[in-house]
Amino acid sequence: MEDTGEDHSEESDNNDTADNNLENDAQTEDTKDNDDNETKAKKAKETTLDESEVDSDQSCPICMDLWTSSGDHRLCCLRCGHLFGYSCILRWLQNSCTSANRRCPQCNRKAAAKDIRMLYAKKLTSIDTAELDKIKEQLNSVTREKNRVEMELSKHTLRQKLFEQQITSMKNRISELESQQSEITVHSQQNTSKHMVKKFHLDRSIEICKDGGCRVLDYNPWFGFLVVSQKSTSTLFSGYGIKKIDSDKFQPRQFILLHSQAIRDITFNTAQQSLLLSVGFDKCAKLMDIQNNMIMHTYQTEFPLWSCCWSGDNSNIFFVGAQNGSITQFDIRQTSGAIETLDSPGDRSPVVSLATVPSNPGSGISRGGFIACRLNTCYAYEQKDSKYIAKQIFLEGPFVSVCYDDKNNHTLISSRPNARQPHARHIVCTIEKGNDESIICNVVHTFHAGNSQQLLSRPCYVNTENDTLVAAHQESTSSISLWSISTGKQVNSLPVSDPVVDISAVNVDSNLFLATLSSKKVRIYSHG
Numbered sequence: 001m002e003d004t005g006e007d008h009s010e011e012s013d014n015n016d017t018a019d020n021n022l023e024n025d026a027q028t029e030d031t032k033d034n035d036d037n038e039t040k041a042k043k044a045k046e047t048t049l050d051e052s053e054v055d056s057d058q059s060c061p062i063c064m065d066l067w068t069s070s071g072d073h074r075l076c077c078l079r080c081g082h083l084f085g086y087s088c089i090l091r092w093l094q095n096s097c098t099s100a101n102r103r104c105p106q107c108n109r110k111a112a113a114k115d116i117r118m119l120y121a122k123k124l125t126s127i128d129t130a131e132l133d134k135i136k137e138q139l140n141s142v143t144r145e146k147n148r149v150e151m152e153l154s155k156h157t158l159r160q161k162l163f164e165q166q167i168t169s170m171k172n173r174i175s176e177l178e179s180q181q182s183e184i185t186v187h188s189q190q191n192t193s194k195h196m197v198k199k200f201h202l203d204r205s206i207e208i209c210k211d212g213g214c215r216v217l218d219y220n221p222w223f224g225f226l227v228v229s230q231k232s233t234s235t236l237f238s239g240y241g242i243k244k245i246d247s248d249k250f251q252p253r254q255f256i257l258l259h260s261q262a263i264r265d266i267t268f269n270t271a272q273q274s275l276l277l278s279v280g281f282d283k284c285a286k287l288m289d290i291q292n293n294m295i296m297h298t299y300q301t302e303f304p305l306w307s308c309c310w311s312g313d314n315s316n317i318f319f320v321g322a323q324n325g326s327i328t329q330f331d332i333r334q335t336s337g338a339i340e341t342l343d344s345p346g347d348r349s350p351v352v353s354l355a356t357v358p359s360n361p362g363s364g365i366s367r368g369g370f371i372a373c374r375l376n377t378c379y380a381y382e383q384k385d386s387k388y389i390a391k392q393i394f395l396e397g398p399f400v401s402v403c404y405d406d407k408n409n410h411t412l413i414s415s416r417p418n419a420r421q422p423h424a425r426h427i428v429c430t431i432e433k434g435n436d437e438s439i440i441c442n443v444v445h446t447f448h449a450g451n452s453q454q455l456l457s458r459p460c461y462v463n464t465e466n467d468t469l470v471a472a473h474q475e476s477t478s479s480i481s482l483w484s485i486s487t488g489k490q491v492n493s494l495p496v497s498d499p500v501v502d503i504s505a506v507n508v509d510s511n512l513f514l515a516t517l518s519s520k521k522v523r524i525y526s527h528g
Contacts, residue, residue, distance in 0.1 A: 321351025
């Protein structure tokens, strides 16, 4: 019996253990069921979230339901590319549209049932790259602009280096000139203390033409003639010509008819002393033997002529400046016509003045050539490879005249007042070497000549025994002013009763005279 009790006790313990195991298994199953339910809920939630975030392009634009990958409402498209559910677009084309007006409901482009194309895709996603493409285009634009700016910067950097070199050269030149000027000033003051300064005084007045029409004059030192342009006084021979005035007693001589319209410029050839070149509004350039009073040749051009000069590197070459801004080159050995026409670099204003520049190895026109002033621009021309190359002189116009002083290698450029410069200016400068497009103009003096300059009055250099003077007419004071190159100061003022259009220095047997021309008279001033 005792053994039986022990067996029952063991059986009871086994039953309790089994019950506990069953309870644990039930709890485990409940836990699994809970986990499965949470997983399903989570998946359902994710599915719901995905469907809420589906782009509107995932649904048919006709019924607004999602299309399918199979069945009646499967994904399809028309030729235009718009997407629909198959049953919707078929019904639209067959029932909602007339046979003559079947169109895509999105873009209204013509469509038919045969245009429907099935698409084999379970899910389509359209990525919007409009902003990205816009940013890429902006980046390309900014890159191009950056490259352009860098190129411009490199050009300006190169120009800056060139200008810095020019500035250094100009500063050195200024230092040299200031040193020379101080020496000249001391020397001039010493001479002034020893000798009284000579001035010009009116010697005589010569009437040329009562009706006016005089415009230019020039002096021939080899034959002793002062040549003045004037209007013909003969009723039989109308036109314009020159009158010769001998420099011995300043007596007017014969008149030679040259042009049918007004003469604008005359100049003598320094190598062939008797050869006079004249140009006029009759579009002609004429060569005359002043000694024999013979017209040697006439060159015809297309435009009225304003100015002329001989080339400083070849005495057979001469140039004429026209009203349209062009400069024409001639050779006296070729009588058939012009050699070449030099177009104005962007300036079509008349060529008001031309000046011969002889060869000078140290200057900006080392081989010689000429300087041309149009109303708005000023250029130096030097021969290179059988052609004359224009290089701009950066001074302010409007320009009136240009002349060259062989003694000091100075250029005198005269300008009218403008908006920035209220005075007429006579600028004495040296022409230095620059680059391929321009040359350096070192200003020695700037002489102000009143606030008005209506006429194209031409000044001149006057070389005295100890100095060089600049003589120019001042309209505002009705006078002729003379400035000293050595001191930069005005040394003489000559009153005049009528406007002066041209001035020339005359040397006769070591005696210096100044000849001034108005529209009717020549006045002779003696120096002493």
